[in-house]
Amino acid sequence: MTGLLVLFLYTTAFFGTFLITSHLLRSYFQSDGFTKLKTVTFGDESAVSANRVASIVSILTVFWLWVAFTNSAIPLPKLPGPFQGEVTFIYTATLEDGSSDDATVSINVYREDIQQTVDFDGNPGRAPEAVEVEMGDGFAKNDSTTVARYGFKVINVWANDTVAKADGSAVTAINGQPIKPGQRIKIPEGEIGLTDKGTPTFSPATGLRMARLYLPAPEVVWQRFVDLMQDGYQGFTLWEHTYYSLYRVIAGFLMGALVGIPIGYAMGLTNWSRGWFDPIVEFMRPVPPLALIPLIIIWFGIDETGKIALLFLAALWIMIIAARSGVSGVAISKVHAAYSLGASKWQILSRVIVPNSLPEIFTGARVAMGVCWGTVVAAELVAAEVGLGKMIVVASKFQLTDIVVVGIILIGIIGFLIDVGMRALEKWLVPWKGRI
């Protein structure tokens, strides 16, 4: 249900913002330069470039959806929220002799994350106590209780009554509406029901927003990020968590590249090497690195060696295949030309094959870095002392969803930065890629 709503809102935002922005920013939406003169653009891939307005609106939309589905303090349109505050209902208790009496139940619905909030003095919030109410007359007395938002409360209304449940007092109506055990009645503030044994229950209306446990609001996540920057988590600063994850990735990747690239070249250059390594590479390539984690833990334990070994294996096969296809991508005419110009085998390798395979190797390196980054987080989820994945998994065990979200955002940003860095390096080292 919520999922469909998200889909609907997202789709509406996609088309709606296009209509609005294309109308408002008409000049930006017109293609410029040579593309302006093209009459055929649909189907011409070279005429398509990313509309940066769309990128910005897309990010804003995700942010807005995030706000809209949480109890955020950010003043943006939000979905109906959960009920919070005072609610009362009247129950009718009937005795076996047919006599009945009405009494009022007052319920204070308080925010479920009250303990995670702080007041102006920095003291953490506490769940409120039930307020005192007048008992009223008759055998059924007025009650008062509290319940957290998104919560559920079984209310023992007989606790202060003069006739107990065991003595034949039963709830037969809520707010004047007859009710039997197992039935429920909706009120705007929530839902009142009777358990199978006839005890009243109350669950406040939840609205469509998510509780903090499921999805913390953006400002909550930001605040958590600021706190983590100051205090760290689990005895390590946020930098240390990030540093260790990155260190493992870079160490594992470099070792994989250092071993994989020469093997790939050997496979591309000699029959024996190709025959020797082919079965191993073809066998290991489809095995996801994650499937190796148990074995790695058994062999190396949970310290750095194990994780670097895992990332080494994750990068190795990718780099072997990249180097091998880099060699096979060398045009034979270039090799012939170099031999005709007097190059030796060693010079062919260093002056022709290695530079010619750099584009392929860079493509492989980008893939390998991506795989390593994904694998390190997963490996840390399983077993680690420190690292972003470790931080996430520990936080999830303590139901600190905000830390989980901070971790996910950091992992995403770092993964993105790694790719940007690799692309910049590629542009610098292999400027001829895609231009011949």
Next chain:
Amino acid sequence: MVGLLIDDVSMRFDLPNGGYVQALKNVTLDIKSGELMSVLGPSGCGKTTLLNIVAGFLAPTKGQINLNDSPVTGPSPERGMVFQQGALFEWMSVRDNVSFGPDMKGISRKESAERVEHLLDIVGLQDFKEKAVYELSGGMQQRVALARCLANEPDVILMDEPLGALDALTREKMQSLVLDLWKDTGKTIILITHSVEEALLLGERLLVMAPRPGRVHKEYRLPFADLGVGNDLREVKKHDDYASTREEILEMIWNMEEEIMGRAEEST
């Protein structure tokens, strides 16, 4: 004996189905030092195979190649090659491409730099020496390929359709350049081409090859290359014999192609 001797060369490719292709059969040619020979023929007549054998990239199944009385056993800097697509090293600048051969030989930086300067002057790329080769046009790239080959000072230059990928105007300019280089350097040049006009203009000696099996069909001695040196090639084309020779060769190749088509139809 000084020169290139192609001595009774045959080349047979075995096919996986047990059959074979006779790419060349008993080809014998004696190419004198400083000769410019163009080779024409329909596709499949073995001209590229012949060039690859002379370059030393393939070993013939029969016969042998001798250059200045020593047998050819593999590629060597004494036989330079210019490829259709240049086969330039795009990770190097124009200058480094041209000085590749001297660098491989271990010639001193100073000497190779002088040679590169000189050759870039000849091919008219002095202003482009620091450029990356992928920034150059197709014609310029072929000039670099020519300069790279010449920088190695080979005895024989083998050209495998070097101008095939160029537009008509660039091609004409390059043809003049090849002729001038030939006259200036006195190198032996074997030039493979698909263009009858090019073969006529650039071939002091013109070889027409026939397919199945690949063999020498007819040989011409032509005056046009000498006339073209330093002159407008369009003027050369007005020569009395030019049009008639061109028609004769075109007719010859046309008939060979027809024959191939006919045989193909028979066999189906």
